[in-house]
Amino acid sequence: MSHRERWMAWIFVAPALLLVGALMYYPMIGTIIESLYSTSFINPAPKFQGLAAYYKILADPIFGQVVWNSLIWTVFVVALQNVFGFLVALLLNQHMPGQGLMRSLVLLPWVLPGVVAAILWRFMYDPQLGLVNSLLISLGLIDHGTAWLAETSTAMGSIIMAAVWKGFPFSAIVYLAALQTVDQEQVEAAKIDGAGATRRLFDVVLPGIKDVIAINLLLTTILTFNYFDIIWVMTNGGPQNATAIFPTQIYELGFGQFRFGEAAVYGVFSILVLALLITVYFGVLSRGRHRGKAS
Template identity: 65%
Template structure:
């Protein structure tokens, strides 16, 4: 490549790099700087305190709760979303009658905005008028209505269920595309050898789409850890911090309590976790690309 070609490449990249710098990296650097200052609504003038805010956050009981809740939330949603998405994709890959309509209905939760989904499920979880309690009572599983979102014992499970309901079509689409690329000759050979449906799934299908499963798992980890609207609209992190995760804690601390230094500190920890997850995603993607056969 000539020097002219290099300048042309950088000229085309300049608008994108400028937008990334202004709207992504500049706020990120500003967040890191803000985390070393004590800033609040009462004393809005920033006061440099060094690592004092980090020590305060790390020594607080809420930090360990946020970390634990974030782990439960992220792993619960990711594992269930991938399992449900995979088995739904396997079902829709069987050539069922009317599968076009079925696919459209399955995709409906995914296309709904997160806020709309959360408001819908708040009504469904309502202790008095909600559909969820009505179904359980009619089935004889419950005698009285349960306050799903008002109890610290059930709030996290209820929120995870909503996130899985909304997110599994995303994984289903990815797995369905992968399943349609599985070598049909291998499936036919396994069938002729007497392998049943479960054995074909374990010995043929899963090895064929292993890279897709791994990449999708890491990608949904990143998306779920950074998710905000469903948790905030459903519970606002309550009751008693039972559903507070990093995004909701950052929002509440910064824009609800105006403790911007602490909010920035939580943001720095969130950025570090996301950076690790993104690095894992890039490594996995490169590894799967290297294993892909050259046509």
């Protein structure tokens, strides 16, 4: 490129760079700076404290619980969403009557607003009138109503199931699109060679869409780690911080207790985790592109 062409390229890219900087990097830098100051509703004048807040947060047992909850929440929601999504995609990829209607109905949980889905599941988990208790009692699995969202032993599992129900259609649609790109000649050749359905799945189908699986796993991990509305509406991070993850803890400290400095510290840790996940995501995406060009 000539000198003039380089300048023209920067001129055209500049508005996008300014927009990204204003909407993304400026708030991120502001959060990092905020974490170095002690600011609260009672004492709004910022007081520089350096890394003291980081030491305080790391020594707080609640931080360890938030990290553990975030790990459990992310791993189980991502794993179950992808497993159920892939199984549903396999079903929807078959030729059957009403296939278009079934694909549309599968999308309903995903297009439903998160707050609405959370309120729906709160009603379903109600210890007196909820559908979950009524169903389990009718099956003889329990003999009395259980407060699923009020017990530390059941709250996390309950919101995980709600999140899986809400999010698995996304993975289902992604995997359905990927399955339709699998070379059918290879599938037919494996069938002629005597390979059963399971063998064809593991030897032909899964290797053909492994890049899509890796990208979807990373993408759903990023989205799940940063999820907020279902947990906050259903449990507010309780009971006793049993369902508190990074987004809910940031909201509680910042807007519930007005401890802005400590909320910013949690925000910095959250940014670091998300930055790592995004780096891995783009690495996998780039590797897939290079592999596609090489082939």
